[in-house]
Amino acid sequence: MPSPPTIVWFRDDLRLADNRALHWAAERGPVVGLFIHETVGRPLGSAAAWWQRKSLNELRKRLSAPLIERRGDPRDIVPQLARELGAAVTWNRRYHLSDIDAGITHATGATTHPGYLLTEPWHVRTQGGSPYKVFSPFYRAALALLLDAPPSPLPMPEVTPADVEPEALPAVAEPEWVGTLGRHNQPGELGGVEKLHAFDVTHYDNNDLGAAGTSGLSPHLRFGEISPATVWSEVSGAAEEAGAFLRQLLWRDFAWHRFFHVPNMATVNVRGTFERFPWEWTPRAEPSSTPRAFAHAEMDPGAQHLEELAAWQSGRTGVPLVDAGMRELWATGRMHNRARMVTGSWLTKNLGIHWRHGEEWFWDTLVDADAASNAFNWQWVAGSGDDAAPYFRVFNPLTQQKKYDADGSYVARWVPETATPFYPEPMVNITESRNTALAAYGDIKD
Ligand SMILES: Cc1cc2nc3c(=O)[nH]c(=O)nc-3n(C[C@H](O)[C@H](O)[C@H](O)COP(=O)(O)OP(=O)(O)OC[C@H]3O[C@@H](n4cnc5c(N)ncnc54)[C@H](O)[C@@H]3O)c2cc1C
Structure with missing residues (x-):
């Protein structure tokens, strides 16, 4: 039998x-x-x-x-x-x-x-037996576990097919915009393996916006086309420089560690005081009913923040680095981590718009959109999350551009019209909007 x-x-x-x-x-x-x-x-x-x-x-x-x-x-x-x-x-x-x-x-x-993690969320515990809330001690504890029992990926198995009819659902009609995603991405296990082999960890650099200095593995990890154990074991022996990269991989574990313990993180401020923060927020009637459609005034007639939100989404804010990041996202389904931080800071601090609008937009447009990493990082940028960037750390997009796009290649690629009269002025003044944000923060802190 x-x-x-x-x-x-x-x-x-x-x-x-x-x-x-x-x-x-x-x-x-x-x-x-x-x-x-x-x-x-x-x-x-x-x-x-x-x-x-x-x-x-x-x-x-x-x-x-x-x-x-x-x-x-x-x-x-x-x-x-x-x-x-x-x-x-x-x-x-x-x-x-x-x-x-x-x-x-x-x-x-x-x-x-x-x-899909390097460490099970319940295995990494403080000495008192509780989950971690701060990254650095989590990192040290997780690293100790991994050095003690290094991940050992399994080989490809020999699979015997069961005598069962396969079933596929009818193909979905693809919208027009997927054409641009297809040009920048190769979904699937082979695409992930190629990315890993093309990645040189000795030149890892997650700061220079114009250089291809990062692995590009995030969507492959997100859909489990490559396991973090495989990435870890390929890279960890390679060089001393691997440390900075492996640390980033453990941010992913940390985001899931927190999300496992705080499962409503995509909708509720982790730090309760931020419930009183006067962010602009207009919930969508049906969150999934208008995918990849820019915010529009019908959601709340006359609301200025929805115009600002639409300008942010479509890369028309008049702030070159913010616009470059948002256009990269729209065209490729990806965005450099530094640009994610700067665009997030601009939305939540200078425009005073709720991080949930940003989280929802990234959720809809990122190919690596991940339940934990997206929510965790939005709350990190907004200042409302665990171990978040302090609220008063408002990224100045002009300084960031000078520092991390020193040769101007990133902005030139995505916003070529910055030097022309057709490029708009910033929608809000950088210094004034920063001061307004800090004053609002002062109020909730008190
Ligand atoms: C507002 C905001 C939203 C984000 N949303 C997501 C998301 O939905 N999905 C997602 O995978 N990442 C998210 N990130 C984290 C980070 O930007 C991406 O993981 C990274 O840009 C992917 O590029 P890479 O694969 O070349 O990364 P590399 O620099 O090569 O890093 C290697 C891997 O480490 C992980 N990693 C790196 N940075 C982080 C981080 N800060 N948090 C969690 N994991 C990290 C990723 O899996 C990544 O593939 C977000 C960051 C911000 C600031």
């Missing part, structure tokens, strides 16, 4: 190499893959959804087992499919929607494996 199949439920791990659940299933017998477009939880933004569709197609081509694709609530789909196929179930863990996964584990007896 053939051994019963095992369902591997793929989620944020769209790869074959170093995939613990796939490896475990392949050792037991025949494998059937499952991917669910979940109707629970926060819907993906437009750019990330585009990436996921492409990545899933790549996985389907490379997986030598049938892949079943469904849309709906996993609490119904997974147990029902397991019953139909008489199959065991396995997956790599995620660190949100824990109640859903716990219910399915209970219903199916699923076997779960470590997911």
Whole structure:
């Protein structure tokens, strides 16, 4: 009698190499893959959804087992499919929607494996046994764990296909704007491996806006096309310079460590005093109903901040570095980390607009949009999060430009008209808006 199949439920791990659940299933017998477009939880933004569709197609081509694709609530789909196929179930863990996964584990007896981080959020603890709130001590504790037991990626498994019909959902009509994303990105496991091999950690530089000094791995890590263990083990032996890069990788773990313990971080100020901060905020009626559409006055007729928000979103603020970052985002689905900090600071401090508007816009337009990293970093920039940049640290976009785009190549690439009469004046005065922000902060602090 053939051994019963095992369902591997793929989620944020769209790869074959170093995939613990796939490896475990392949050792037991025949494998059937499952991917669910979940109707629970926060819907993906437009750019990330585009990436996921492409990545899933790549996985389907490379997986030598049938892949079943469904849309709906996993609490119904997974147990029902397991019953139909008489199959065991396995997956790599995620660190949100824990109640859903716990219910399915209970219903199916699923076997779960470590997911997309270097450290499980509950393993890194202070001496008193509580989670960390500050990065540096978290970093030291996580690093000690990793040096003690270095990540060891698993090889590609030999997969025996289960005798099950594959299922794919009808193809989605792609909007026009995906053309520009396609020119700048290569979703899928092979794209991730190529990026890793092209990356020279000895020249890592995450400050120079014009240089290609960073890895470009974030969307590949986001969708699990490459595991952080693979990145860590490829890079850590390479050179002393690896330290700065590995530290960035651990910021990703820290964002998830915090998000695991504060799951409403995308909507609620982590530091309660900021609930009183007079940020401009107009909630969308249906958050996912107008993807990649600029803010418009119909949301709140006459609201000046919505005009400013639309100008920020479309890179027309009159501040060259801010406009360059926002246009890079729109065209490529990516933005340099330094530009993310400067554009975020301009929105939340100089324009006085709520970080949630920025978080939502990035969520919709970034190909690496990630539930924890996006929310965590927005609260970091705004000053309302754990271990955040102090509120009074308002980035001056002109000074930042001089320092981090010294040869002017970044701004020239994205905003070539800065030196012409067609380029507008800044919407608000840099010094006055900074002073207004600091005064508002003084009020809530008191
Ligand atoms: C307002 C704001 C929003 C952001 N939103 C996201 C997001 O949705 N998704 C996302 O992956 N990153 C986000 N970041 C973090 C960072 O900007 C990107 O991870 C980085 O720019 C990706 O480029 P890279 O892969 O070349 O990074 P590298 O410099 O090569 O770093 C290697 C990896 O480390 C991780 N990393 C680096 N910096 C950070 C950081 N500050 N926080 C968390 N992880 C980090 C990423 O996975 C990255 O791929 C945000 C930063 C800011 C300021």
